[in-house]
Each structure stands twice: as C-alpha cells, then as structure tokens.
Amino acid sequence: MFKAIGKLFQKVKDGLTKTRQVIGGALRRLVGGGRTIDAAFLQELEDTLLSADIGVAKSDEIVAELKAKYRDGEVAKGEDLLAFLKDSLRRELAVEQDELRFQKTGPTVVLIVGVNGAGKTTTIAKLAHRLTTTGRKVLVAAGDTYRAAAIEQLEIWAKRAKVEIVKGEAGGDAAAIAFDAVAAAQARGSDVVLIDTAGRLHNKEHLMRELEKIRRVIQKRIPDAPHEVLLVLDATAGQNAVQQAKVFKDAMGVTGLVITKLDGTAKGGIAITIKRELGLAVRYIGVGEGMDDLQPFDPDAFIEAIFA
Ligand SMILES: Nc1nc2c(ncn2[C@@H]2O[C@H](COP(=O)(O)OP(=O)(O)O)[C@@H](O)[C@H]2O)c(=O)[nH]1
Numbered sequence: 601m602f603k604a605i606g607k608l609f610q611k612v613k614d615g616l617t618k619t620r621q622v623i624g625g626a627l628r629r630l631v632g633g634g635r636t637i638d639a640a641f642l643q644e645l646e647d648t649l650l651s652a653d654i655g656v657a658k659s660d661e662i663v664a665e666l667k668a669k670y671r672d673g674e675v676a677k678g679e680d681l682l683a684f685l686k687d688s689l690r691r692e693l694a695v696e697q698d699e700l701r702f703q704k705t706g707p708t709v710v711l712i713v714g715v716n717g718a719g720k721t722t723t724i725a726k727l728a729h730r731l732t733t734t735g736r737k738v739l740v741a742a743g744d745t746y747r748a749a750a751i752e753q754l755e756i757w758a759k760r761a762k763v764e765i766v767k768g769e770a771g772g773d774a775a776a777i778a779f780d781a782v783a784a785a786q787a788r789g790s791d792v793v794l795i796d797t798a799g800r801l802h803n804k805e806h807l808m809r810e811l812e813k814i815r816r817v818i819q820k821r822i823p824d825a826p827h828e829v830l831l832v833l834d835a836t837a838g839q840n841a842v843q844q845a846k847v848f849k850d851a852m853g854v855t856g857l858v859i860t861k862l863d864g865t866a867k868g869g870i871a872i873t874i875k876r877e878l879g880l881a882v883r884y885i886g887v888g889e890g891m892d893d894l895q896p897f898d899p900d901a902f903i904e905a906i907f908a
C-alpha cells in the first residue's frame with residue numbers, strides 16, 4: 601500500500617517537474633535566502649507567484665497575510681515562510697468531494713467538455729482505463745461527430761482500454777449518440793458512461809447549443825443526468841484556460857475540472873487561479889499521454905510535488 605502511494609506520488613512529482621523547477625525552485629530560493637521581509641522582498645514574492653499563474657487575487661492575499669504574520673512575529677525565517685506558503689496554497693485547493701459522484705443505481709453519466717485539443721478524448725481513455733481497473737463497467741460515447749478522426753481516435757482508445765463504445769457516422773447528430781449510449785448503458789448494466797463531445801463547431805454559440813441539446817436528450821432517459829460535467833483544460837493555455845472555464849461554466853453547469861498536460865508546463869499554478877475565480881474543483885490531472893497518466897487530484901500531493 602505504502603509503495604503504491606509512493607509510486608503515485610512519484611507520477612505526480614514527475615508530471616510537475618517543470619512547475620517545480622521554475623516555480624517551486626524560485627520560491628524556495630526566495631524564501632530560503634534568509635532575506636529580510638521588506639517591501640522589495642514582498643514585491644519579488646508577488647512577481648514570482650504571478651509568474652506561476654497563481655493569479656492576482658491569491659498572490660495579493662498571500663503577500664497581505666504574510667505582512668500581517670511578519671508584523672505579529674509569526675513568521676521570521678525561511679522555513680516558516682515556506683510552511684506558510686504551502687499551507688496557504690493547500691487551503692486554496694482543498695476539496696471536499698470524491699473523484700466522481702457515482703450513482704447508487706443506474707449508470708453514472710459523465711459529460712466531457714472543453715475546447716479542441718484540450719485533451720478530452722485522451723482523458724476519456726485514461727478515465728475509462730482507471731475506472732475499469734477499479735472494477736467498474738464503462739461505456740464511452742463518440743459524441744465528437746464533427747470530425748471523422750475524432751471517432752476513430754476514441755475507437756482506438758476504447759479498444760486499448762477494453763471498454764464498449766457507442767458511435768455513429770461523422771457529421772451525425774451528437775445528441776443522438778449520447779442518447780443511444782445512455783440507453784445502451786442502461787440495457788447492458790454499465791456503471792459509468794463517458795460522453796466525448798466536440799470542442800469546436802462553426803462558432804461558440806453553435807457549440808454551446810449542441811452541448812445543451814446533448815444534456816436535454818440524455819435527460820429523457822435519466823432525468824438527473826449528466827451527473828458530472830467535467831471541463832477539460834490544457835494547463836499550457838495559462839490564462840486562456842481561465843477564460844474558457846468561465847464560458848463553459850456559465851453555459852454548461854460544469855461540476856469539476858480536469859487539468860491536462862501539466863507535464864508540459866510550468867504553469868501548474870493555474871489550478872489555484874481557477875479554483876479561486878470559479879469555485880470549480882480539480883478532480884483529475886493529466887501528467888502525460890499514456891493510459892496511466894491520469895491522477896485523481898490530491899492537493900497535498902500537488903503542493904508537495906511543487907515544492908519537493
Ligand atoms: N503531455 C501530455 N499530452 C496530453 C495530455 N492529455 C492530452 N494530451 C495530448 O494532447 C493532444 C490532444 O488531445 P485530445 O484528447 O485529442 O484532445 P481533444 O481535442 O480535447 O479531444 C493529444 O496529442 C494528446 O496526446 C497530458 O496530460 N499530457
């Protein structure tokens with residue numbers, strides 16, 4: 601058990617190597633440098649936090665809190681400071697929720713949304729694999745009917761993950777696929793249905809309308825579905841990811857986030873900005889392109905990995 605935890609942490613740590621090297625390194629050097637906590641120091645701290653995409657609001661808060669704590673004699677040296685920083689970031693990311701809200705009866709329907717290239721299809725594959733290995737029966741739906749390649753891509757992944765797939769023709773009605781998938785899951789006793797969706801249509805309104813239609817059609821079979829709407833965001837998109845999150849949250853009632861490609865960026869702090877600005881918790885993180893490279897989000901591991 602302990603070994604397994606160690607291995608998982610190693611994956612998170614490896615995935616966050618760039619964030620750790622750039623951000624964790626800079627912060628550790630800064631707070632560990634034995635410097636006086638003066639205006640210049642606080643400015644440098646704020647700049648470093650901002651460069652990590654931690655966001656203006658949280659960076660301001662950290663600096664203000666730190667000032668107060670310094671004045672009250674609660675932090676004095678590098679070690680205290682590092683502990684304070686970690687704790688503040690950890691608190692920001694705290695989650696009260698399970699990975700996914702699994703339904704007690706009937707399939708749990710999960711709609712996966714996000715812009716093109718964010719990592720939706722790959723995330724579905726990884727999630728299907730993960731849920732299968734924990735004993736759940738999974739069905740995936742090829743709801744990105746906009747491009748033929750998207751259907752083929754999901755088919756290949758479904759084979760690899762050994763899960764059932766419901767698909768249709770390219771250019772077909774995505775909502776019909778979603779409906780068929782939910783019906784098939786009910787008939788076959790699947791535990792989870794993961795529905796892939798398009799990330800780009802003719803325009804944004806068109807995309808939102810299609811996603812809304814998928815939701816409505818699913819509800820004809822299961823009135824309280826989808827049980828989760830996971831928004832997939834590419835960490836390398838930085839502040840753009842925050843904008844995307846706003847659009848999808850308003851239009852689609854997103855219930856949680858998946859942040860992908862953390863292995864390719866030093867912008868791991870984006871998780872903190874989004875949690876703060878939108879109140880959406882990160883459920884999973886993607887740390888690579890392989891089937892095993894999806895981890896349930898663990899704030900403690902995340903923060904430890906950044907500062908390790
Ligand atoms: N390095 C890395 N690449 C990823 C990750 N997740 C997805 N990708 C890659 O991002 C690209 C787009 O992914 P895809 O799932 O097709 O995105 P979609 O358009 O949202 O369905 C693919 O080349 C994936 O292999 C990740 O966590 N790490």
Ligand SMILES: [Mg+2]
Pocket residue numbers: 720721722744750796
């Ligand atoms: Mg896709």
